[in-house]
Amino acid sequence: MEAGWEEVRAGELINDRYELVDRAGQGAMAQIWRANDRETGRQVAVKFLRLDTEDLRRLDPREQEEELEHLRLRFIREARFLALLRHPNIPEHYAFGTHGGVPYLVMYHVAGINLRKFLKDYTPLAPAVAVSAAAQFAAAFVHAHERGVVHRDLKPDNLMISERGVGFLIDFGIGKQLGIESTLTQPGSSLGTPGYQAPEQIQGEEATAATDVYSFCCVFYELLTGRAPFITNDRDGSVERQHLRTTALRPSDLAAGIDDALDELVLRGLAKEPEQRPTMREILDVVSELTPRHGDPEPLPWIPYDATRPFRVLNENTAADPSPEQVSAGGTGDDEDGGWLDPDAIELLCSAAERELEKGEPAGAVSELAGLVSRVREEWGRRPLVRQVWELTAGGLWLAGDFDAAARLYENIADDLVPGDNSGERADRAVFGLRAARCRLESDGDTGAAINVVTEAGYTAAALPEPYATQVETECREAAAHVSELLGTGHTDTNSGAAPERE
Secondary structure (H helix, E strand, O other): OOOOHHHOOOOOEEOOOEEEEEEEEEOOOEEEEEEEEOOOOOEEEEEEEOOOOHHHHOOOHHHHHHHHHHHHHHHHHHHHHHHHOOEOOEOOEEEEEEEOOEEEEEEEOOOEEEHHHHHHHHOOOOHHHHHHHHHHHHHHHHHHHHOOEEOOOOOHHHEEEEOOOOEEEOOOOOOEEOOOOOOOOOOOOOOOOOOOOOHHHHOOOOOOHHHHHHHHHHHHHHHHHOOOOOOOEOOOEOHHHHHHHOOOOOHHHOOOOOOHHHHHHHHHHOOOOHHHOOOHHHHHHHHHOOOOOOOOOOOOOOOOOOOOHHHHOOOOOOOOOOOOOOOOOOOOOOOOOOOOOOHHHHHHHHHHHHHHHHOOOOOHHHHHHHOOHHHHHHHHOOOHHHHHHHHHHHHHHHHHOOHHHHHHHHHHHHHHHOOOOOHHHHHHHHHHHHHHHHHHHHHHOOHHHHHHHHHHHHHHHHOOOOOHHHHHHHHHHHHHHHHHHHHOOOOOOOOOOOOOOOO
16 A cells, blocks of 8 residues: 555655645545645645545555545546635635655645534534534525535534634535536445435435535534434434435524524424425525624624624724725725735635625625725735735626626736746746636627637646646636537537647
């Protein structure tokens, strides 16, 4: 068997950049380390694939090699998904590679608590806390589903709440692409975790976005009531049997203060038939109406990891109580520019802007970010938060119809904020170039120029390894489809707009 995760030690340098500090966690397939990024100075998480688990040790050498290859492919797929997903409630993907023969991926480090421990320590939760956490997790799922990714293993262990109350969806290790049959799952196998599996998962059927909805509503039920929707008992039998045959009690039968709309929503999400469940977008629309608003008091009793905070406190350094449209991200200095920018306030502002973009309604938070584009670059250089500000601003300009400004900003991101030449940076430059081309199409209709950009990006994708190639190819297909619409063909021109086939 190859060198395994046990050889990784504190102080090791990964990719000549990420210095391991300490082990932050471990699962059946992977081990997570906290590390310092020497280039940006920020903490990151480095996830290593485990290559010497007890299950692997029980296999003979040939079976070990087959299983290792299977695990590597899953790990690569997870890295590809994280590269496709950019959302404040999903840890950002930074790098992917191997170290001593062990695959690893580098992502945003969430300083916080997983939902399993959170529920154990702080149940019962105030309804506002439960709803606020659910709204953030739902927003992450909306983003993933709209990009064709299903998680397939939602449970409290795969959700986190940061010290500032921001919710994160983690661990896409057994995720899959919608509409693509997984080659990494045995036919008839039951993925997911007992107690949170949808009926179709229990029966070994193909998972869809509705499968995630069911698991999400199991978790939401637990947030609201302090217990899972089904527990083993003498009358109803096993938990698995109940998931297949029994209707759950209304959450309000088990806990006080739960809105009728939440009762109905959660029970719809626990419908046995996938087509009877709401979409994650419908869930987000309902819970978003019930989250706290800026300036609301903190929930009682007070708890750390307060999930209401991103909704109640957009900027803790602002003495007044501005509306979200007026929130300032400045510091507390006395100079005319308001002092140094506060990174925590900017991150909260980015979360507010992301929620506006998810609704398709760029408003105050996006406008505030747009006014900070030059300033964040001057103060912070090329740190990831600067790029997040620029990306959200460009997305807001695009939705608002200011296509020329959006195109210029996307081009500036590619030229100024992505300076290196590794695989991830080449992929990012291609993606931002494609988004700029799509904005140019909206403003001037120059399909010839767009075709050139798509073709060049296709050649870039063909020379990239996974998961970066897929990231660029996805953007290529969207841009090529847009060109085809303008040309009136109604389909993608594979000769001019598709990525060259990779060997």
